[in-house]
Amino acid sequence: MPAPTEQLDAVLAHVDANLDQSLERLFALIRIPSVSTDPAYADDCRRAADWLAGTLAAIGFEASARPTGGHPMVVGHAPAKPGPHVLFYGHYDVQPVDPLPLWNSDPFEPTLVPQDNGDIHIVARGASDDKGQLLTFVEACRAWHAVAGALPVQVSMLFEGEEESGSASLGPFLDEAGAELKADVMLVCDTDMWDDKTPAITTMLRGIVQEEVTVRCASRDLHSGMFGNAARNPLQVLSEAIATLRAPDGSVTLDRFYDGVKPLPADVAERWKRLPFDEEGFLKDIGLSIPAGEAGYSVLEQVWARPSCEINGLWGGYTGDGFKTVIPAEAHAKISFRLVAGQDPEKVRAAFRAHIRAHVPEDCSVDFVVHGGSSATVMPIDSPLLQKALGALSEEWDCEAAVAGTGGSIPIATVFKDRLGMDSLLVGFAKFDNRIHSPNEKYDLSSYHKGIRSWVRILAAFAAAETERA
Template sequence: MTELSAVLDRIDQDLPQSLERLFGLVRIKSISTDPAFGAECRKAAEWLVAELDNLGFDASVRDTAGHPMVVGHHAGPAEDAPHVLFYGHYDVQPIDPIELWEDDPFDPKLKDLGNGRKVVTGRGTADDKGQLLTFVEACRAYKAVHGTLPVRVTVLFEGEEESGSPSLKPFLDANAAELKADYALVCDTGMWDGETPAITASLRGLVGEEIIVTAANRDLHSGMYGGAAANPIQILSKILAGLHDENGRVTLEGFYDGVEETPSNIKAAWETMTGGRNDMLEEVGLSELAGEKGRSMLELLWARPTCEINGISGGYAGQGFKTVIASKASAKVSCRLVGDQDPEKIRASLRAYVQSKIPADCSVEFLEHGASPAIQLAYDSPLLTKAKTALSDEWPKPALVVGVGGSIPIVGDFQKLLGMESLLVGFGLNDDRVHSPNEKYDLTSYHKGIRSWARIMASLAD
């Protein structure tokens, strides 16, 4: 029996106990955005430290201005062994609306969906407690069989990912020397489908901005002032409508600086991946592509920037009707970035555009909501190649190298602050209901995810 096969056998044998540990972590109500759950967040951090201590890690809870970090170190087999930093987060999203949950979100259960498919239900099972534990459980199996790990390992578990990670960058700045490794491993992504693992090679960046337009010094009666007084809702609506032209392109000056066309061979490869994923629209009741005309689904999601309106508020929105001209109106806008787009230049361009449309007797205020650049990993990276082989050996279908339309700012921080390439491998599925009621994580995702990390660590050690 090879060194790896013995570890894989141990993972299989220990699955029932491993599930109990997952249940124990999910039961902790670590909702980071609600101060009422601060003690629960600390409890989750302490739970993880105890588990890491049991595996021979030098682990501790590290206080921050917000919720604590968990840091652990394992020396591995030798000082010259490859060194990885594994990142995950133990905090979860709020559970609202609670009435839509079929079960208590913090009382995890193993459910049989039929056709041989079993899932673990509960808040955080997929995002990110189940994903985080796939790596911890792989380390557990290696320790049980061989007494050590195949590589040197540092873990960083965060408690504020679901609330914007305000403490993360300061923590990385203050502890850069301790946390730096050969490369980072991030398990907060997903599979291509239930049989096909995926490695994420690109992430879009993000700029978030809130725009608040103020006109009169109080709400006005629309019969007395309508037609004469400036209406901030109308002003803001016109501004937002002008963010895109008739072809779906963003109109902000310099917005496409640093955006390159995707090579034709890459676009052709994307189109062979189950029809380019056009079924994603059908799943949500839509049938026509929006955004830039002439682009495919995957190109729009992975390789093109966006400017989206995420929320609008102003005036009376309660029951019945109120004929009022609001004093204020606001909108939340997010830009997803690709290539070498500069987040701060995009923010400045957006603000300049908005200010140019504000009447002289009105005013505008801006509130920042984060900024991070896009990430693109080299398709020929040795790290990616090793992981792709390891994953393909575990799953029914070969691993794919994909992009993600979302943003994971920590990956940019690892690259910029710690100089580390990141490997993004996750085992979530599109129907996991992440951030929604009835969140779940497939048992196969959990079980084979553990086995996958064991294979990846073995391949990195080689």
């Protein structure tokens, strides 16, 4: 049998010749309104899971839609082969479409919209997040199966139906099926390209801690003329406490907050310096000009490699039309921390609560509500599979693929790292203007096409890595 590298050109040609059919399959999946957060769409989520299981079975996978306490999990396994075993993760559920009047077309009827640059936008809910991205990998496997009769490496698939609504069933499912899903690396296609022409692999994800705080002072709302000065105001108490969370230099003041935080590795810092990133333009695009993070760090380092603290909401008292002179009985805030490798979410949570309690007077009380948390994850830059994937992407896109971080958090990567010891390669083909979660979500046809071709090359490169090792 020819080596995968010898079959690569034929597989890529198959992708090109069958793009219209690949697009029709994407349309069929998009037309299933698999909104996970709304019980009214439970049957549609099941239909989407069954559709994917049938699609995998048709290209040589042993596949099934497996029941959970919520929406089904789709699991597929291709026949075992020598070399690395990869697990591809994606999600078939989508966000609600509201507000519907802001859509230019039916959210679940894909529309092709030509662009001035010659590209075409696929407009529909889920076109980018995550059905289009998910199918780039499935279609790459289809092309390998059609041309070679098998995949070049061992591949398993896991498609979730609750990513957009909290992944409540994922933990229990991994308790049952974790050993079956364990592989050498997890592949995730739910991230962005660096720019319109430069692919990227995201190697750093920040973790997160989310807390809701309520400070209570008086037993009821008070007239500010009759009780002002004498009665403690919870809005002032909470505001003063929150104001002490950041120092003038932008650093976070929690006790031992930076324990475990290491400097950015030199090789990563060097790669980031080569990225075509405009710090001034990054802030100018949102109407700002002065970086607000830790002094002494670049904007990229501030949003990718340094931990942060942000106030996400602050409220209390009267906020309606007109004016009401009231001292409220309670005040509320929602605070989040983005974490980097080496930080323990629960230690950060405990330090935050201790910090707030230290600023609340004895005759007042404070309560906390947990809104989730996860650790940061980092893919080693010297990972052989990472290097092979970078080479494959660079070959397909005819430029050096970027090694990127992200300021956001993808809890699924932490879950698989903690439970199964698997690193994640996050390779996405979305663009920054894809309007995910918003009306008129889109996916560029060029991203769909070259995304399929990119995965074809990555799988071949993984197979070549095993040949070289042997």
